[in-house]
Amino acid sequence: MGGDEFAILLENTTPEAAQPFAEHLLKQIAESFEYDNHKLTLRASIGLASLQYTLSKEDVIRNADLAMYEAKRRGKNQVVVFKVNFLDIVSRRMQLEQALREALNNQELDIWFQPILDAKNGRVIGLEALSRWKLSNEQIPPDEFISIAETSGMITKLGRQVFDKVGAALQELRVEYPDLQCNVNLSLRQFRDSDLTEDILLCLAKYKLPPSALHLELTESMIAESETEILPTMQNLVSHGFKFHLDDFGTGYSSLERLKNLPFDTLKIDRSFVVPLRQDDHVMVKNIINIGHELGMNLIAEGVETEVEVKKLLQLGCHHIQGYYFARPMPLEELKVWLTEQTQALATNTQAKNSELNRVASK
Template sequence: MFPEDGRDTETLIRNADAAMYHAKETGRANYQFFTEQMNQSAAKRLALEGDLRQAVLKGEMRAYYQPVVDPATGRAAAHEALLRWQHSSRGIIGPADFIHLAEDTGIIIGLGEWILAEACRWGAFIGTERGLPVSVNLSSRQFNDPKIVQLVTRVLKDSGLPPQLLELEIPEAVVMQQPDFACATLKKLKDLGVRLTLDDFGTGFSGVAHLRRFPVDRLKIDRALVSSVQKDADHNAVVAAIIGLGHALGLKVVAKGVETEVQKAMLLASGCDYLQGFLTGAPVDADTAAKDYL
């Protein structure tokens, strides 16, 4: 606000931007007044953005893999590829610290293409003997990119990975932004022969009405619901209902974020098909995953 937050247009706009980014980081549907600390945060964000733009070129990105476990056998039924950033001075940076920045700036397109190609190469190397699929998350920008089908087609061809061994995960919130567009895109991807998973499912149940239209193979229950099953009977009922809904539609159901035996027991009692989380296997680098999770 003038004059406390700046006495010229350039300063006011810069400080307003800092407040806007802070509001985004705090959460949706809120506002923040500018403070000088925000300028410091904005400077750190700008520096991180510059580093992130160079990360792929410098070879700093890493693919980690987490098993999706079949509880009937205790063995991996698939692997999910997860981004990690091996920063030159800060060490390993998890996605929680850079994915939102990548989305906001559009850097996610390049990162998404890299992890897709890397996961398909790894999947072709380890997965063809046992037929283990590798799954990759598609961000909102990626999924809505008009060239997404061409990208997946090219990466599959270049890597030699059979289409049925690639699983693409799209968040429920993303497909519900434009259900008709999403349905058309999902069908085009499905025509390639890949598997499709509706990720982070169940927090709002916004996708239930459209679920029958979407050509998906699996539902992946949101980790927020899974983390609450041992604390909240209502959440137990919701999780059980999601599993029942998925099975009624002929879909397999995965629970992610499984960290305790209590959660595991409840999920298995409700008929959950696959489990993913630190209880069944932490994300590890490619070499370790190939050695320990096959």
């Protein structure tokens, strides 16, 4: 059907009855094989749809396609049977794609910021920029509209707008907080469809910012899929003074060899490893922290929501924290108020500690 898409017609069966065959096929495809002295492994996603006399052949293929894309959305390497509500999903997706194109043309997407703190002293060490989009009265989930931007090719335009809005915000914020930096998430298509280095350097020049003001985030799954493709651009950006963070660490397929060879400055520990700390299950977090320390990398724990998690992370040697426990994502105007309050609280705490030390010393 295409470069890497195939169709199989099974007679005298139903999608449900064909599912064991499809699952067996996935296992067969996943068996590793040798090619040109390399061991390769493939994965597939399968969508099943029934032939009905009321449907054209185009409708049948469309239905199978929709089921296949749903299998990909669920994490790939799965079998999904077509359901009628998938048509509603497609209809919504088409409407959102058109609305997103208009929103980008009108610069209507917002950037919210989530602070990252040093839990040892309460000092803000940075921010993460997060895209937000409100359509009419509905807040569209970021995963949904970013996925649409990816598949439609709008992600490069969205990425440039993110850089521009983050640059403008940092220029304003760094008047009062000169060392403040912000993490920006990157997409694979930004590496493919644009001169990413030029886009970022133009943003810095426009807002008179040093490379240290922007940290660049990549996900672990993105690295696993496209390491050789994005490495030259990563190295080019590092040569200009930029730092890379590896997001969602521990959820993908990174090997120690890959971590050693790629120019990452910081590992971000995924929330899925932070939550078990509430039950005193710290094996995975401890191992990730040890790996980071062995490789001389910084560490940030994501999705931290409770005091128990904070205390455990500090005990294990990770004190840079991002999560609801300290602050939720917020628009720029709220962030300014939050930063002022945080700075005042920090100054009050420091003053109280100094007073206590002076009192003890005077005794």
